[in-house]
Amino acid sequence: MATYPHRWFCIAVIAAVIGFCAASAHAGLSGYRTRSIPSANGKYLLVLLAPEKGYYVDGPVTEDELNAREKTQQIEDHYSQSGLYRNDGSTELLWPIEYLSVLKDIFVSDDGVHLIVLFPNWECDTCSDRGDALAFYAHGQQLSRYREDTLLAGYLGRCLLSCYAEAPWTTCTSAKFDDKKREFEIATNWGDMFRFDITTGKVIDSITSSSVKTTFFVTVVLIGSSVWWVMRRLVRVDTSRDINVAAIDLSKRTLFLRAKISSVHSYKNMLCR
Numbered sequence: 001m002a003t004y005p006h007r008w009f010c011i012a013v014i015a016a017v018i019g020f021c022a023a024s025a026h027a028g029l030s031g032y033r034t035r036s037i038p039s040a041n042g043k044y045l046l047v048l049l050a051p052e053k054g055y056y057v058d059g060p061v062t063e064d065e066l067n068a069r070e071k072t073q074q075i076e077d078h079y080s081q082s083g084l085y086r087n088d089g090s091t092e093l094l095w096p097i098e099y100l101s102v103l104k105d106i107f108v109s110d111d112g113v114h115l116i117v118l119f120p121n122w123e124c125d126t127c128s129d130r131g132d133a134l135a136f137y138a139h140g141q142q143l144s145r146y147r148e149d150t151l152l153a154g155y156l157g158r159c160l161l162s163c164y165a166e167a168p169w170t171t172c173t174s175a176k177f178d179d180k181k182r183e184f185e186i187a188t189n190w191g192d193m194f195r196f197d198i199t200t201g202k203v204i205d206s207i208t209s210s211s212v213k214t215t216f217f218v219t220v221v222l223i224g225s226s227v228w229w230v231m232r233r234l235v236r237v238d239t240s241r242d243i244n245v246a247a248i249d250l251s252k253r254t255l256f257l258r259a260k261i262s263s264v265h266s267y268k269n270m271l272c273r
Contacts, residue, residue: 032099034072038087039108040179045087046108046115047079048099083140084112097140101131107177107184114138114198116184122148122171133172134186136201144201151194153208158190 032050039045061069079085083096100106100117107116115137122133135145149155152170161167168189176185183204185195195205 033102034075035102036075037106037108039110039112041110042087043110044094044108044112045085046097046106047075047082047085048097049076049079049082051099084108095140097137105175107175109182109198110179114182115140116177116198118172118175118186120172120175122188123169134196136184136196136198138199152188152192 032052034050035048037046037048078089079091081093081096082099084094085091086094094112097115101119103119103121105118105120107118109115117132117135117137119131119133132145133148133151136143148170152158155170158167158170162169170188170190170192172186173189174187177198178184182198183195184198185193187193191207193205193207194203196202197204
């Protein structure tokens with residue numbers, strides 16, 4: 001049975017890259033942390049209680065760290081569950097929500113209903129444990145979520161260019177929350193733009209960068225040319241093989257006819273005698 005060592009080499013390289021990304025992502029996480037995020041109008045307060053209570057810092061503790069620890073303790077003593085509260089000291093839970101990573105930017109709408117959770121850094125070394133790139137919530141229930149590969153056109157091609165051509169890794173560079181219009185917009189360093197309706201979490205407008213379109217066109221042309229070249233080579237091989245088979249068959253037929261003619265001549269000579 002034929003073996004393909006290059007195939008196993010490629011699989012090993014891909015596995016190593018994935019393992020490296022996952023390890024780097026795990027190393028980059030800063031752990032759980034209790035915190036609170038107010039809405040823009042100050043009317044509501046989103047409270048996120050860390051699964052592991054207490055805010056601790058290894059090594060010498062600075063004044064800022066002591067203040068952060070004290071604030072964390074106050075939040076954990078005052079609130080019993082993660083979720084949305086009125087920002088007036090009330091402990092009446094309006095709606096609960098799961099804990100959200102400290103690595104994510106969180107936007108609380110002024111109506112106390114909607115929530116946008118964005119992970120702005122889409123680079124490879126943070127792509128494992130932090131979850132989705134973008135998610136929309138209403139009353140603590142997830143409406144929709146997006147990963148980079150579901151948002152970005154030509155995501156695989158971008159990754160290959162970033163890995164082998166030193167192109168910048170596609171990442172989010174800006175985010176705008178228009179609470180009055182109920183819209184949320186993000187842009188990337190490649191020139192992409194996405195606008196969402198926060199009430200549904202769906203994309204209502206998007207722009208794909210011209211560089212991506214050019215890259216996609218060049219990639220399609222290169223792949224098409226490669227396929228055409230390979231098919232042409234295969235056709236040539238098949239044609240030459242058919243010609244060789246036909247030549248061999250003709251040679252066999254010629255030899256057979258010569259043997260036939262020779263046997264006929266021999267038979268005639270015997271009759272003449």
